[in-house]
Amino acid sequence: TYRQRDCYRLCFQKFLIAKCKCYDQNFMGLYGARPCTTLDDLFCGAGYYTEFYLVNIGERCNKYW
Numbered sequence: 001t002y003r004q005r006d007c008y009r010l011c012f013q014k015f016l017i018a019k020c021k022c023y024d025q026n027f028m029g030l031y032g033a034r035p036c037t038t039l040d041d042l043f044c045g046a047g048y049y050t051e052f053y054l055v056n057i058g059e060r061c062n063k064y065w
Helices: 004-020 039-053 057-062
Strands: none
Touching: 004 039, 004 057, 039 057
């Protein structure tokens, strides 16, 4: 079943991998990326989480499809 929320989560994972070179372990791993496990990874992810959700998600995610 299609759920928009799942598409946004997938988009965030792609965004996080592009920015931090790792994926959020709360979601599935993608593209052979490693999980975000170090403090540097977690700080990177936290900063980009805020950046990701402060813009129009639909517009941002269009870049990744």
